[in-house]
Amino acid sequence: MIKSLRAARTLSGVVNLPGDKSISHRYAMLAAISEGTSVFSGFASSRDCHSTLDCLRALGVEVSVSGDTVAIQGRGLSGLKKSRQVLDAGNSGTTIRLLSGILAGHPFETAITGDSSLSGRPMGRIIRPLQQMGAVVESRDGGLPPLKIRGGQLKSVRYTLPVASAQVKSCVLLAGLYADATTAVEETIPTRSHTEIALREFGATVRISGNWIEVDPNPHLRGQTLRVPGDLSGAAFFLAGAALVPGSELLLPGVGLNPSRRTLLDYLVRSGLDLKVLNEREDAGEPRGDLRVRYSPDLLQSRMPPIQGNDTASMIDEIPVLAVLGAHTAGLEISDAGELRVKESDRISAIAANLRAMGAEVSEKPDGLTIQGGQTLQSADIVTRNDHRIGMAFAVAALAAKGETRIIDAECADVSFPGFWETLAGVAR
Ligand code: S3P
Numbered sequence: 001m002i003k004s005l006r007a008a009r010t011l012s013g014v015v016n017l018p019g020d021k022s023i024s025h026r027y028a029m030l031a032a033i034s035e036g037t038s039v040f041s042g043f044a045s046s047r048d049c050h051s052t053l054d055c056l057r058a059l060g061v062e063v064s065v066s067g068d069t070v071a072i073q074g075r076g077l078s079g080l081k082k083s084r085q086v087l088d089a090g091n092s093g094t095t096i097r098l099l100s101g102i103l104a105g106h107p108f109e110t111a112i113t114g115d116s117s118l119s120g121r122p123m124g125r126i127i128r129p130l131q132q133m134g135a136v137v138e139s140r141d142g143g144l145p146p147l148k149i150r151g152g153q154l155k156s157v158r159y160t161l162p163v164a165s166a167q168v169k170s171c172v173l174l175a176g177l178y179a180d181a182t183t184a185v186e187e188t189i190p191t192r193s194h195t196e197i198a199l200r201e202f203g204a205t206v207r208i209s210g211n212w213i214e215v216d217p218n219p220h221l222r223g224q225t226l227r228v229p230g231d232l233s234g235a236a237f238f239l240a241g242a243a244l245v246p247g248s249e250l251l252l253p254g255v256g257l258n259p260s261r262r263t264l265l266d267y268l269v270r271s272g273l274d275l276k277v278l279n280e281r282e283d284a285g286e287p288r289g290d291l292r293v294r295y296s297p298d299l300l301q302s303r304m305p306p307i308q309g310n311d312t313a314s315m316i317d318e319i320p321v322l323a324v325l326g327a328h329t330a331g332l333e334i335s336d337a338g339e340l341r342v343k344e345s346d347r348i349s350a351i352a353a354n355l356r357a358m359g360a361e362v363s364e365k366p367d368g369l370t371i372q373g374g375q376t377l378q379s380a381d382i383v384t385r386n387d388h389r390i391g392m393a394f395a396v397a398a399l400a401a402k403g404e405t406r407i408i409d410a411e412c413a414d415v416s417f418p419g420f421w422e423t424l425a426g427v428a429r
Contacts, residue, residue: 003410003421005398006379008241008428010295011248015238015423017230019044019068020256021416023286024228025052025094026170026198029102032061033177034074034202036223042254043070043228046416051090055099055112058083074223077177082108086146089114091344091386091415094167096145097126098195101171104135104151105178113146117344117386123147126171129159133175133183156181156217163339164189164313169213176215177204184214189313193260197285201226229256229288234417236264236318237392238427239293240325243273244400248295250427257287263314265291267307267322271329272299300329303373308335312368316340320393323351323371327360328400331373338367344415345385354382354394358401379403388415395424 024044029052031038043049045068053063053070060081062073075081080102089095089112096112100123103110113119124143131137136150156179159172169185173195176183188211196213199206204219235252242248257265257277269275274296280289304326307315312335315322319337326332340347352364357380361372379401384391391412398405413420 001409001411003395003407005395005405005407006403007401008245008399010429011238011241011245011250011399011427012429013250013427015235015250015252015427017234017252017255018046018417018419019228020231021046021048021233022094022166022192022194023198023256024049025098026194027226027228028052028056028070028072029098029174030198030202030221031072031074031223032056032059032080033077033102034221034223035076036074038072038074038223039225040070041068041227042230043068044231045418047090047414047418048092048095048416051088051092052095052099055087055089055095058085058087072223074221077218077221078106080106083110087112089118091115091117093118093121096123096147097167097171098174100126100130100137100147100149101174103149104130104133104137104175105154107152109148109150111146111148119145121145122342125163125165125168129157129168129172130175132157132159133179135175151178154179156183158184158186160186161188164191165339166191166195170195173199173213173215177217177219179217182214182216184212186211187213189310190260191313193258194286201284226284229286230254231416232256232261232264233317235291236321237396239268239273239275239291240321241396241399242293243268243296243299243325244328244396246295250293252291252293254288255291257289259287260314263311264318267305267311267315271304272296272302303330304332306333306335307337312336317389320347320351320389321396323355323369324393324397326371327355327358327362327373327377327397329373332371334368335365336367343387345387345390347387347390350383350385350387350390351393354380354390357381358397377401379405382407384409384412386412388412388417392417392420399428
């Protein structure tokens with residue numbers, strides 16, 4: 001599908017976001033290994049989270065979906081059944097990496113694969129700790145999917161993450177549920193903390209001390225009834241859109257504001273965005289609130305603060321749209337973002353190529369981008385590389401560009417934000 005977009009006169013109205021993708025994956029997996037029924041409202045409609053649900057079904061879990069409500073009959077900690085088919089994680093790194101941690105605790109062999117993008121993404125980062133814990137894991141070409149995992153009783157580890165990755169941290173913590181003693185993971189750069197929070201909600205014992213996160217084995221996990229907050233990473237496209245388009249004002253209700261993710265909001269406010277958090281509350285350990293954003297001419301005049309260090313890790317999924325914002329403003333320097341090269345596409349290269357196609361001056365670094373800014377962007381054909389965040393980020397670029405921009409393979413947005421194009425059309429005038 002090709003989506004054609006022109007500059008918007010203004011953006012106004014209410015944006016209803018899909019449920020948070022990261023939280024939905026975790027709730028579904030923990031529900032599957034709990035006892036009793038779990039019911040989740042606001043569950044992510046994203047294609048990625050449905051990949052997780054399909055994998056769980058293949059492992060013998062009863063899952064029913066009605067609108068954005070998902071009910072899961074738990075099978076207990078070690079109750080998954082051997083799948084008769086190869087599991088398909090689709091485009092989803094979170095599905096393959098987190099589920100591998102759980103499969104490593106089950107005494108049968110499972111094969112798990114994904115689409116062509118996922119099949120090129122590094123799995124050595126989870127294979128190494130799982131092997132240290134005693135699981136047998138085979139992969140293609142020394143670390144690519146498909147993976148074959150034969151699990152069982154695991155040995156506990158104290159593991160220092162070699163990359164800032166919530167997926168790797170979560171994989172080891174989930175495998176730790178099946179270990180012979182307490183498992184500990186050290187992260188020197190903080191990443192999203194949804195697994196730690198969700199494990200506690202379902203009844204596991206998790207202790208955090210400094211950089212170390214510990215999980216006790218063999219917990220009695222119980223099914224939960226929970227509401228998933230709106231996806232802050234999905235909100236980012238609309239926050240950026242409102243920042244760019246004159247006269248805009250948007251309200252985004254019920255957005256997840258986990259401290260490990262809300263760096264984005266602080267960063268945007270520091271950049272000059274008129275953004276307010278209203279009605280802040282907490283539910284199931286996950287803060288949430290309503291966001292009100294208004295067009296911010298000041299932001300457009302100045303260079304955006306550099307994105308580097310721990311901030312890069314906390315905003316890793318928002319960098320494509322922040323880069324677009326940087327090109328429309330007076331420029332932006334992005335560093336310490338080497339991980340972007342192994343996302344759904346090489347996002348550093350995809351951002352640079354598409355910004356250049358729109359007339360921006362951009363140079364690629366191994367771990368980031370230098371974006372000059374200060375030019376009016378021109379329409380172009382955007383090559384999304386089937387990467388949802390590239391497609392949506394450049395939809396935002398088009399809202400303030402000259403002429404008609406065409407987003408190629410625009411259906412990729414469904415991976416995290418089904419209904420994105422309709423939601424955008426609903427607020428753009
Ligand atoms: C995610 C972690 C991040 C992020 C991804 C979702 C998660 O990946 O980019 O979209 O849900 O744990 P990494 O762990 O590879 O950094």
